[in-house]
Amino acid sequence: MQRALRLLEAVGAHEDGAPAKQLAREAGLPLPTAYHLLRTLTHEGYLHRESGLFRYGDAVRRLGAGRAGLPAPPDQPGKPDCQPDHQPGQSGVAPSPADHVAHTVAALAGELGVAVYFAVYREGEVDVLATADAPGAPAVEEWADFRQTAHAHAIGQCLLAQLDEAERADHFARYPVRALTPYSVRDEAGFHRRCAARRPLRPVCEREEYALGTVCAAIPLIAGETAATLAVSTPLARAERLRPAVDSLRSRVGALIGSLSFSISI
Numbered sequence: 001m002q003r004a005l006r007l008l009e010a011v012g013a014h015e016d017g018a019p020a021k022q023l024a025r026e027a028g029l030p031l032p033t034a035y036h037l038l039r040t041l042t043h044e045g046y047l048h049r050e051s052g053l054f055r056y057g058d059a060v061r062r063l064g065a066g067r068a069g070l071p072a073p074p075d076q077p078g079k080p081d082c083q084p085d086h087q088p089g090q091s092g093v094a095p096s097p098a099d100h101v102a103h104t105v106a107a108l109a110g111e112l113g114v115a116v117y118f119a120v121y122r123e124g125e126v127d128v129l130a131t132a133d134a135p136g137a138p139a140v141e142e143w144a145d146f147r148q149t150a151h152a153h154a155i156g157q158c159l160l161a162q163l164d165e166a167e168r169a170d171h172f173a174r175y176p177v178r179a180l181t182p183y184s185v186r187d188e189a190g191f192h193r194r195c196a197a198r199r200p201l202r203p204v205c206e207r208e209e210y211a212l213g214t215v216c217a218a219i220p221l222i223a224g225e226t227a228a229t230l231a232v233s234t235p236l237a238r239a240e241r242l243r244p245a246v247d248s249l250r251s252r253v254g255a256l257i258g259s260l261s262f263s264i265s266i
Contacts, residue, residue: 003029004037008046008060017053021145030142036130040098098129101260106132112245114232115139117218118260121159121227124170126150137234137241140211148175151191152184153210155231158218161195161204162227168192184209203246208236215239217246219253221260230256 006027011018013026024034038054041047045059101118109116109132117139119128126147131139140153150156150171160168177188183206185191198204205217218231230253232245249256 003027003033004041007034007037007041008056011047011054011056014055017050017055019052020054023054030131030139031128031146033131035128036098036102039129040102043098101130102132104256104260105130108132108230108249109134109137112232112241112248113137114234114241114245117155117229117231117233119155119159119229119231121163124167124174126156126159128155136238140214140216140233143211144180149178149180149210150175151177151188152180152206154204154206154216154218154233155229157191157194157206158204158220158229158231159227160191161198162220168195180210181208181212183207203250205242207239213237215242217242219246219249221253221256228260230260 006029007023010023010026014022018026020034020038021031023038024031027034029037038047038049042049042054042057045057047054047060048057049055105116105118113134114137115134116132117128118130119126121127128146133139144152146153146156150160160171163171172188172191177185177191179186185194201220203217203219205215207215210216213236214233215236216231216233218229221228221230230249232242232249234241234245
């Protein structure tokens, strides 16, 4: 809630709206976290997105105007005049698609003991829809923009491998390959050689290519025409967790696609 409020405050500072990257920076949030919260706030009507810019939505305006219509509090404590229609413990509101995805990813992280990510490639960009930490395996800090460094991390490598040659060429025209660590691919030709050597639908693994001290793996998800992936990461010192986590995800990929693929339209 605190993070969502910080994002709302950041949006309020821009009368004409602001893009997600700027809002994440001003709110002091990792970009994947900001994306997830911005989508949830937009889905619930607190924000409105147009041409990539986020502005206040109708729900925020109703909050501002609603105080005038509230009844005065009772002088003495007692039973409220109106009781909720739903039973205690039930919110009465169906979870949003973004909430469902976040819950699924968090449950996987808790079960597998590794950080888990769900991402898609759409409109020419790597889009991380949800991330979740696990005890002893925090999600990778986005020290370099995931969108611009897709060649270096398992999420991006898996998504780019699902594109055709023209789509990859367009991506690298906007985001040229550059080495981030001593283990990163050095140039575009090297990336294409890696893609050619990989077997279709196999997990993509990378070791310290995006962040030193971290190993990652991503499995491709077939979700219509959209490239998608579930990825996991863990500190290098606990690299033995990675293989069992990947095997577990692959064994249930059919059920996970059914649980996650509808979120692509968010």
